[in-house]
Amino acid sequence: MSTLISAESSESIETAVQPSIWSRLLKHPSVIIGGIIIALILAMVPAAPLLTSMDPTDISPRNRNKTPGAMSVLKDDEGNKYEVKAIMGTDKLGRDVYTRVIYGARVSLIVGLSVAAISVLIGLFIGMLAGYFRIVDAIVMRIMDGLMAIPSILLAIALVSLSGASLFTVILAIVIPEIPRVVRLVRSIVLSIREEPYVEAAISVGTPTAKILTRHVLPNTIAPLIVQGTFICGSAILLEAILSFLGVGVPPDIPTWGNIMAQGRDLFQLYPHNIFYPGIFLTLTVLAINMLGDGLRDTIDPRMSKEI
Numbered sequence: 423m424s425t426l427i428s429a430e431s432s433e434s435i436e437t438a439v440q441p442s443i444w445s446r447l448l449k450h451p452s453v454i455i456g457g458i459i460i461a462l463i464l465a466m467v468p469a470a471p472l473l474t475s476m477d478p479t480d481i482s483p484r485n486r487n488k489t490p491g492a493m494s495v496l497k498d499d500e501g502n503k504y505e506v507k508a509i510m511g512t513d514k515l516g517r518d519v520y521t522r523v524i525y526g527a528r529v530s531l532i533v534g535l536s537v538a539a540i541s542v543l544i545g546l547f548i549g550m551l552a553g554y555f556r557i558v559d560a561i562v563m564r565i566m567d568g569l570m571a572i573p574s575i576l577l578a579i580a581l582v583s584l585s586g587a588s589l590f591t592v593i594l595a596i597v598i599p600e601i602p603r604v605v606r607l608v609r610s611i612v613l614s615i616r617e618e619p620y621v622e623a624a625i626s627v628g629t630p631t632a633k634i635l636t637r638h639v640l641p642n643t644i645a646p647l648i649v650q651g652t653f654i655c656g657s658a659i660l661l662e663a664i665l666s667f668l669g670v671g672v673p674p675d676i677p678t679w680g681n682i683m684a685q686g687r688d689l690f691q692l693y694p695h696n697i698f699y700p701g702i703f704l705t706l707t708v709l710a711i712n713m714l715g716d717g718l719r720d721t722i723d724p725r726m727s728k729e730i
Contacts, residue, residue: 536658
């Protein structure tokens with residue numbers, strides 16, 4: 423009976439708090455600014471064919487190393503020549519930098535969102551088991567500590583070097599170092615929740631473990647995991663760019679912000695636009711995601727929230 427009362431009271435409290443959370447989110451400057459930038463970049467991904475008519479992989483030696491704003495001479499399917507303004511210039515192979523930056527957003531966002539989703543789901547499952555069962559905790563956390571002792575960039579480089587460069591390999595290489603961080607977060611939450619009176623009451627009346635975890639423990643981990651997921655997404659996008667810049671990330675024929683900068687670094691002093699524009703997009707994206715994460719943390723976490 424006490425379990426039912428506690429569950430109903432917690433649900434009523436959550437229902438009452440939700441409107442205030444949404445109102446604070448809509449008033450938080452970090453959430454507004456970060457959300458707008460992320461929305462624009464997300465909208466840019468499906469609209470890429472509308473934003474540019476050029477192919478990001480088309481090589482044109484006659485148009486190589488064009489400065490931003492210069493005219494590029496192209497040919498249509500019938501062989502007729504026409505001119506197009508290179509808004510962000512061209513690289514050493516004559517490929518349009520603007521087109522490559524637009525299409526490069528697809529891979530970067532796919533990596534960031536995939537890594538965040540996979541690492542949160544796996545870390546949530548392992549962390550709940552480790553926090554609730556003492557025997558599992560002793561084994562799992564030693565493994566997590568071992569993984570966290572290895573620098574993320576070195577572990578990712580080693581995995582990509584062993585498995586070969588591909589989008590799947592890059593995602594896997596970034597997911598593995600992120601899982602221990604999620605596990606430790608979830609474990610700490612579960613350790614505090616399992617000592618709560620309503621959880622002890624549920625255990626005493628013989629409530630199945632699966633039901634306790636899904637009904638009492640899981641809801642309390644959602645808000646912190648949403649915040650953690652935003653930071654993981656930004657970190658994954660940045661780490662993918664670093665791997666691609668070092669030549670151990672996504673294959674060079676696939677445009678990503680890291681690949682574009684890597685292929686333009688040889689002529690950086692003469693043609694800095696090859697690194698400047700993808701670097702600006704990368705910086706804005708990671709900054710916007712981190713701003714959104716900070717805003718969510720300030721609003722959702724009762725210890726960090728404040729009147730805005």
